[in-house]
Amino acid sequence: MDNMKKEPATSRRKFLKTSAGAAASWAVLPDALAFSLIPKPLPNEPTSMATGKSLIGTYGEWAASLAKNIPSLSFRQTKWTNIKTWQKEALAKTNELMCKPDMGKAPVVTVEKKYVYDGLDIEELSWKLPYGRPTKAYFLKPQGAQKPLPAILALHDHGGNKYFGKRKIVRLADDMHPLLVEHQEHYYGGKAWANELAKRGYAVLVHDVFAFESRRVLYEEVAGFTYGPLKTDSKTDADPEKSENIQAYNAWAGEHEHVMSKSLFCGGTTWPGVVLAEDQVALDILSNRPEVDKNRIGCAGLSGGGLRTAYLGGLDARIKCAVCVGFMSTWDDFTLHKSFTHTWMLYVPLLPNYLDFPEVLGIRVPLPTMIQNNNDDDLFTLPEMTKADSILREIFVKAGAGDKYQGKFYDGEHKFDQPMQKDAFEWFDKWLS
Template identity: 25%
Template sequence: MTKGLDDRRFDPVAYTLDRYTAAPRRLRFQARTRRQAEAWQKTLRAKLTELIGGLPIIASGRQPLRPVTLETRAFPGYRREKIVFDSRPGVSVLAYLLLPEKAQTPAATMICVPGHGRGVDDIVGIDEQGRDRTDKAGYQHDFAIQVAEAGMAAVAIEPMGFGCRRDPINARQSLSRKACEPAAGGALLVGETMIAWRVWDVMRTLDYIATRPELDSSRVGCMGISGGGTVTSFSTALEPRIRVALVSGYLNTFRDSVGSLAHCIDNYVPGILNWAEMHDIAGLIAPRPLFVESGEKDNIFPIDASIESFKQVREIYGVFQAADRVEQEVFPGEHSFWGKRGIPFLARHLSA
């Protein structure tokens, strides 16, 4: 680049990685007993909530959900409802409830969070023209339908910044266009994060599930791919009502994924490396069941780092004497949902 000078001195990623090496990660997992591990979880949960910008303070009860069912349709093996409920004042969530015909009610239920792309349509069998599809296309493979086909109910939610929850300028573009900006940047401007906003939507989805007699609010899990895996990880780490999680195409290290490769701004938490790494956040899920799946050819969450991070997670579960409740499947594919072992894992742990 500049003759006679070290090119690395002009490389911002190299500087970032140097800062990573020097970051203290003050709340990294070091416990040796379950009692110590539980104390660590309590401390890190509080710090993580602070770092993502906090969650709404509930002093006089939660905002009314005001749910509305917009549409009900029958499909082979399941019923699909299109619903809307309020998450916070002035903010609504679009969701689809998929209820299997043969499910014993109240049914075990999975909250399904899509990754970047077309939004919730891409996991409930709706194509870009709004038509029904049956081929489970795209990198997300309609995984909410796969959940229903496995006998569990699915509540698939539209994340803020995706699909119908885009700002007007982005909404005029193709559904496949990344639309997290400017909203994710706006969250940072007010001292919060898009992760926190989406985690709160998951928590409110749990509240909605509790209003439905067909759904068992004591048997609820959360799952997602890519950006949905991010939301699943943070939500399950912070919300004890979630009983089991499937994280697809996300578990890695901050160093090797969002710290080294181009990612959407909604993946970032300011200051997180001063306190913890990604496996520490996943460790907050212990001892609840956790399934992780990673593609061998994933180009934005490199497989070697995913495998190494999972080893760290498994060590945390070992301290909880719960190593049998955490699994990883490395599959021969790219950045996509797999589900071959993951969905049966969910059904087993939710007794579906």
């Protein structure tokens, strides 16, 4: 590890909010590093596009009007009275549009290393998918635990940081990379929340997902970028752990997102579909562990991890309890206000014609579901976060499962701090213990 002086996260945020250069240099701002360049409305100022501006100018109101206020497969439609019938159709349509790639047979899991740290038994794992380099993962459980345990698939965030994936939410030694220390202090209250859950009595699996850490795209693997921010002729994969190289890579990877997403579309799939498929492989692996009670598995994550929770929790009933942190709003919010603050991992073409974004997670009703929002989260607008909460609450109440849903709002910016972790962990305890 190097001793390079770290730039405080708050300084980066200030730059993104005030610099005209930020908008010009980031075609697509990844989620947790991307903050709104649009001034917040004054208190009581209406936020509808009838009185304001949209990200796409005069086309905003028209674009937002294309999808019906209550989409055709919304459980809020009066025509849907049978949960099972609705779930079958909503699940089929969403999977169709996501176009998940075929992952083939279950991969062989290799145990790379075993050790004890922080009162936990830790295994470093790897497995090979049909494409890309091997996926690396960590499995954590209370030291010496043998009986079937409740389990959590812990989903790492995006954070505008593709160099790191699983390492962002674990602590495996006293010595950590300074950028990871900073990341955990800023977004997680200084805690490695995967460790905290494991110490609470859970088996926890954390894996790198598509395009992050062990799954990231290397400079040497690409060709053809000879100009602009994606040019690679002056870049190297050598000394990857140096802070300046990590920061340079993350800037490059942010610019590369639109290229990756367009290429996936042309290949007949979507970025959300690829991520869902990889998360489901990890869920298979976690479910098959002898220490795990496969009937008591949950998932959670902040930001990009919250996005992954929305899709995995909504589309895979093996997730018996879900906590989506810092990623819940409406398609209208993304259409009019905040598309530029989010990763391409979010977008499923045509899906808004059938379900609003919170309704994807709502497909899991009546399985226990918690949403955690931050009132000052610049990645979303508060009115649309509130609307998303109301939509999910309506779905659960209509299904006769109002007690299985909890939407919570916290003061502060984009984060999953210790008070939020406490509430999330207690939610897991309530439904998985």
